[in-house]
Amino acid sequence: MWPQRLGAPPHKYNQAMLDINLLRKDLPSVVTRLQARKSPQAFLNVEAFQALEAERKTQQIRTEELQNLRNTLSKQIGQLKAKGEDAASVMAQVTAFKAELDSCAVRLEVIQNEMQSLLLAVPNLPHESVPPGTGEDGNVEVRKWSPVEGPGGEPSAFAFKVKDHVDVGQPLGLDFELGTKLTGSRFTVMQGPLARLHRALAAFMLDVQTAEHGYTECYVPYIVNADSLRGTGQLPKFEEDLFAANKGGQEGEAENAALYLIPTSEVPLTNFMRDEIVPEAKLPLKFTAHTPCFRSEAGSYGRDTRGMIRQHQFDKVEMVQIVHPDQSYDALEAMTGHAEAILQKLGLPYRVMLLCTGDMGFGATKTYDLEVWLPAQNTYREISSVSNCEAFQARRMQARFKSAQGKNEFVHTLNGSGLAVGRTLVAVLENYQREDGSVAVPAVLQLYMGGMTVLTPA
Known part of the structure; x- marks a missing residue:
């Protein structure tokens, strides 16, 4: 349940995302830390x-x-x-x-x-433990896991020539042409047992995050207002990445009445705390939701044009935590483990990467990426990103808690994928494929599939 509220102040964004006092007292240090980020973020x-x-x-x-x-x-x-x-x-x-x-x-x-x-255009400051770097080449591998060897293990080799998820999935009900016909490029249709496998993955992820990791399952709107997107940092800097539902508002409404399709359920879940003050004793708050996500993928044209890796619409099970500032880095490690648990239960090889200063997202101060092994690409690909935003979003949202001393302080917010459903389906298709074109159903999903143990091409 939502905790008892101590107050909901009138909505007014009167704080910068960064601590204004830090900017006033030590501007040179702030500039130096921002310069570690990848241009044009460091603005x-x-x-x-x-x-x-x-x-x-x-x-x-x-x-x-x-x-x-x-x-x-x-x-x-x-x-x-x-x-x-x-x-x-x-x-x-x-x-x-x-x-x-x-x-x-x-x-x-x-x-x-x-x-x-x-x-509003200035990104968060990197945590001191984040390695310096200008891009993904500067990321640091933290650990690796495989179902055969466990921690530190390498993915197992196949005894036959593997196919990618497109060639494996199309005979099973994966239809890119129909998605293009209905909407356009980078939209996909799934039918039959493959669509059920996609649904099974989402249900399994939700069950693990709620029953084993203590998250509260939520159903949230798939359309949000501009205030919500400003609160989590998508607006104003990244408006081109969003799909506007009624940009500019309905006739006669103000500009701030614009509505947008959610790029991730992080936006509505984190904004639960906008303009709220909760008792310290109610922290941490842990929310999860399964929603579609809508992204224009501006700036990514020409990348990952084959298959389901980069879609305009995809599903994700999101994790959000609202925590006491003293607990946010412990929460970051725990949330990374919550995402890892899904991959381990599915038996999918992966590695954990600590992102460098030049590869982190706009609102993050420290981020771990989980990358799953895709044998057809012979490489690891991102399947989850878990970030601590410290008070960066909370300042914009005026999200606070009342301390034991009676002082109103900003919470810390964290978010992460637990996991991206479509990319998990890709990983299952490639890692569980058989030489005859069928795909074994991971043991943990068989109950969700009505006992089905294998997907066979029609």
Whole structure:
């Protein structure tokens, strides 16, 4: 159940994704850490920030001066009236100060909005344990697992020439041509036992994450508003990756009424906490959901055009944790293990990679990728990404908890795939294929398949 709420403040994004105090106190250090990220993610207009910050300080100092003068003069007015003396000239000064105070307040709000627009495009800062690097070549292998050898094991070799999931899957009901006919490229239709296997994978993943790892299963909207996407960092920087459902809102509605198809259920699940304050004792909160995900894959044209690796629509079982800041790195390790458990139960070889500074996602401060073995490609491919965002998303969402001392503090948010269903299906088809074209059903899925042990081409 959703925990008892201590308060839901009026929705207003009044914090940057990064800690504004850190930017003010140690800007050179922040810039250095951002430069470790891959361009163009490392985007901060330092000159613009410094100019806005200098003006903010000036306006703030003048505001405080005017408030002090107004308070002093207000006391004088009271004293003059008590003596029966004329206070008109002093009252005129107070009126003039009020006009200037109002002007300062208006300018401070403009500065705040400009600062927010500037900082919304700035990614999270890498954790000190993240290795430096400019791209995927800088990622570090943490561990490897195979069903035969266990930890550290290598994938087993096949005694026959393996086929890729396209050639294995098409006789079993995988239809790319029909997907293209119905919608366009990078959409897929599945029929018969193959569609059931896809459903079985999702149900199995949900059962493991809820029954064994303590996540609460959720059903969430597949369409969200712009506030939700700003809260988790997809907007405004990555709007081109989204599918707009009614961009700009319905006729007569404001721009912020725009709706978008979800790129991942991380967005609605994490936004459960938007504008919320929960008791510390209720943390951690652990949510999971199975949803389709919709991505335009902007910038990926020409990559993975064959098969199901990179689709505009795919299913995923997502894991989200909302935790106390002191617990987020323990939670990151635990969540990575929760994703690994699915692969191990399915008997799929994989490895865990620690992403370098240049390969992490926009909102992450530390990320592990799980890569499953695909024998037809003779390589490992990403099947899950598990990230700690620390307070990066929480600042945007105003997601907080009330500490034992009564102080409102930002939570830390984490998300990860547990797993991407389509890519898991790809891995099952390739790793469980037989020479005659059939595919063995992994033992843990046979109950979900009504006892079926093998998929045979029609």
